[in-house]
Amino acid sequence: MCGIVGYLGTKPAYEILTQGLHRLEYRGYDSSGVAIENDGGEMHVYKSQGKVSNLEAAVDGKPHDGTLGIAHTRWATHGIPNDINAHPHVSDDGRIALVHNGTIENYAVLHEALAGHGCKFTSETDTEVLVQLIEYIRLTNDCTLADAVREALGQVIGAFAIAVIERDNPDLLIAARRSSPLVIGIGDGETFIASDATPIVGYTDKVVYLGDDEMALIRRNEPLEVISLNDGSHPGLDIQTLRLSVEQLEKGGYDTFMLKEIFEQPDTLRDCLRGRITADGNRVILSGVLDNKERFLNANRIVIVACGTSWHAALIGKRLIQDMCALPVEVEYASEFRYGSPFITDRDIVIAISQSGETADTLAAIELAKSKGAFVYGICNVVGASIPRATDSGTYIHVGPEIGVASTKAFTGQVTVLTLLALCAGQLRGTISQQQVTAIAGELLRIPDILRQVLKLDDAIREMSRIFTYARNFLYLGRGYNYPTALEGALKLKEISYIHAEGYPAAEMKHGPIALIDKDMPSVIIAPSDSLYDKIVSNVQQVKSRGGHVIAITNTGNEDMRKLADYCLEIPRVMECLTPIVASVPLQLLAYYVAHYKGCDVDQPRNLAKSVTVE
Ligand code: F6R
Numbered sequence: 001m002c003g004i005v006g007y008l009g010t011k012p013a014y015e016i017l018t019q020g021l022h023r024l025e026y027r028g029y030d031s032s033g034v035a036i037e038n039d040g041g042e043m044h045v046y047k048s049q050g051k052v053s054n055l056e057a058a059v060d061g062k063p064h065d066g067t068l069g070i071a072h073t074r075w076a077t078h079g080i081p082n083d084i085n086a087h088p089h090v091s092d093d094g095r096i097a098l099v100h101n102g103t104i105e106n107y108a109v110l111h112e113a114l115a116g117h118g119c120k121f122t123s124e125t126d127t128e129v130l131v132q133l134i135e136y137i138r139l140t141n142d143c144t145l146a147d148a149v150r151e152a153l154g155q156v157i158g159a160f161a162i163a164v165i166e167r168d169n170p171d172l173l174i175a176a177r178r179s180s181p182l183v184i185g186i187g188d189g190e191t192f193i194a195s196d197a198t199p200i201v202g203y204t205d206k207v208v209y210l211g212d213d214e215m216a217l218i219r220r221n222e223p224l225e226v227i228s229l230n231d232g233s234h235p236g237l238d239i240q241t242l243r244l245s246v247e248q249l250e251k252g253g254y255d256t257f258m259l260k261e262i263f264e265q266p267d268t269l270r271d272c273l274r275g276r277i278t279a280d281g282n283r284v285i286l287s288g289v290l291d292n293k294e295r296f297l298n299a300n301r302i303v304i305v306a307c308g309t310s311w312h313a314a315l316i317g318k319r320l321i322q323d324m325c326a327l328p329v330e331v332e333y334a335s336e337f338r339y340g341s342p343f344i345t346d347r348d349i350v351i352a353i354s355q356s357g358e359t360a361d362t363l364a365a366i367e368l369a370k371s372k373g374a375f376v377y378g379i380c381n382v383v384g385a386s387i388p389r390a391t392d393s394g395t396y397i398h399v400g401p402e403i404g405v406a407s408t409k410a411f412t413g414q415v416t417v418l419t420l421l422a423l424c425a426g427q428l429r430g431t432i433s434q435q436q437v438t439a440i441a442g443e444l445l446r447i448p449d450i451l452r453q454v455l456k457l458d459d460a461i462r463e464m465s466r467i468f469t470y471a472r473n474f475l476y477l478g479r480g481y482n483y484p485t486a487l488e489g490a491l492k493l494k495e496i497s498y499i500h501a502e503g504y505p506a507a508e509m510k511h512g513p514i515a516l517i518d519k520d521m522p523s524v525i526i527a528p529s530d531s532l533y534d535k536i537v538s539n540v541q542q543v544k545s546r547g548g549h550v551i552a553i554t555n556t557g558n559e560d561m562r563k564l565a566d567y568c569l570e571i572p573r574v575m576e577c578l579t580p581i582v583a584s585v586p587l588q589l590l591a592y593y594v595a596h597y598k599g600c601d602v603d604q605p606r607n608l609a610k611s612v613t614v615e
Pocket residue numbers: 307308309310311353354355356357358359362405406407408491492495610611612
């Protein structure tokens with residue numbers, strides 16, 4: 001949650017910072033702000049409720065020169081979204097400005113102590129406590145800003161990524177982190193900091209991922225200095241090369257990032273599969289699995305932890321791994337796992353799935369699993385994020401940056417990697433026949449082309465979606481491999497169109513939700529010609545006989561379903577274990593167009609953020 005950007009260099013900072021904020025807006029967009037310091041040490045702070053464009057309008061015509069600055073886009077945790085609660089927060093004496101991503105858990109105690117010392121607060125945020133604490137330490141100890149920041153962070157409990165500047169000191173930018181991400185971009189005479197690499201792309205490809213409990217001192221015309229917050233030591237700098245281009249961050253002719261990302265899926269899945277199936281199609285090569293052969297051979301059990309859409313992918317992964325690896329698999333919400341006293345041993349493999357690689361609950365679940373001796377395997381999209389760094393091994397899904405807040409291509413990438421993982425581990429364990437591996441791997445390689453055909457449903461879905469904007473509730477039903485597909489379809493619709501939608505295993509309908517069915521509650525039923533097809537046909541009939549409208553996702557040429565359902569979205573037939581990838585694409589388009597016709601902001605739905613770095 002929240003995005004931070006900082007710059008110290010030779011160019012006008014304001015343009016770099018606001019461009020960076022636009023790229024980080026997916027992390028939160030209820031308010032934003034910027035602090036700019038000019039070369040004479042004069043500092044200007046501007047804040048505005050709403051999106052970054054509001055901030056730009058507010059700054060227009062006002063002084064914003066300077067080659068040093070920090071900026072923030074917010075997803076509110078403490079205090080409503082308004083101008084006052086927006087960051088940067090400034091100390092009582094107006095000297096220090098700070099932006100923060102994370103939560104300060106002991107802010108109430110610190111607030112009380114500082115108020116006792118006469119400190120005045122203007123906002124309702126936890127962040128303001130930190131800037132006031134820094135000022136208080138700076139004044140009482142008569143120390144440098146760096147010493148005050150380090151001392152203050154020592155008193156803070158919680159998660160933070162911060163950037164700090166001070167008036168009359170245009171040559172210093174300080175950044176620090178614990179649990180929340182922070183990347184430093186090292187350019188020629190200029191340094192950038194940001195919550196992820198996107199604001200840095202196009203300026204430099206040299207980056208350092210600041211470690212937990214580390215502070216960076218960025219001084220004009222001096223090399224970057226990184227200090228441990230714990231003991232003041234200097235950890236070595238691991239300078240990495242960024243492999244992201246500006247083109248990858250842009251909309252490429254589509255109206256929204258979400259639509260672009262839905263349409264990218266044939267390409268992103270090809271990238272995800274690249275080099276992972278041998279040329280003869282007989283073997284799956286996932287180095288994360290093969291390099292840890294003994295772990296996969298001796299595992300007692302697999303536990304998958306994740307949140308939201310990634311949790312839905314995990315449910316599909318459970319079926320895949322159980323079917324191909326003959327191993328029991330449990331799926332847990334990371335937020336429940338972390339506080340649930342889970343029974344984990346060193347013979348367990350814990351798989352953590354996360355698009356962003358920064359989800360706080362998933363990170364905490366990983367730490368807990370590691371502390372119990374489990375081998376932790378990450379499935380992640382963002383290269384270099386906290387989760388891939390915290391796990392013992394893993395696989396990147398390689399689907400490129402996902403900017404739309406609702407996850408689409410990351411979901412299909414996660415399911416693809418889980419299929420590869422199940423095949424690779426199953427082959428290693430001897431629990432899947434060569435014939436099956438070759439058949440499934442072969443069909444996986446055809447999935448990108450199959451998705452191209454599925455995307456031709458675009459016009460039909462767009463037309464149909466207009467009709468359903470009236471609905472206040474939707475039911476999504478699926479069975480077996482496609483029960484999680486139904487959950488994911490329902491989540492997509494509710495998060496971007498604000499229509500309430502429930503996903504259910506189709507057979508459960510008769511145990512309660514059937515009471516809801518009437519002409520105003522459409523049901524989306526995932527009914528491919530698989531082993532459970534006959535069962536699902538009776539669910540379609542049950543809905544129809546109660547006056548409900550049915551949108552069926554079924555296979556091409558299914559005449560019977562055309563007669564039964566009100567609308568049929570026909571997808572090519574694929575092996576049962578691969579249907580979730582293919583069936584989820586029309587569901588993404590359905591959610592997209594219903595939201596579009598309702599006039600919703602599809603890329604940045606209300607109350608949501610792309611990267612959930614708070615509990
Ligand atoms: C829904 C969505 C969220 C995320 C969830 C976990 O479209 O995107 O439900 O899936 O917040 O995020 P990651 O995968 O980044 O851990």
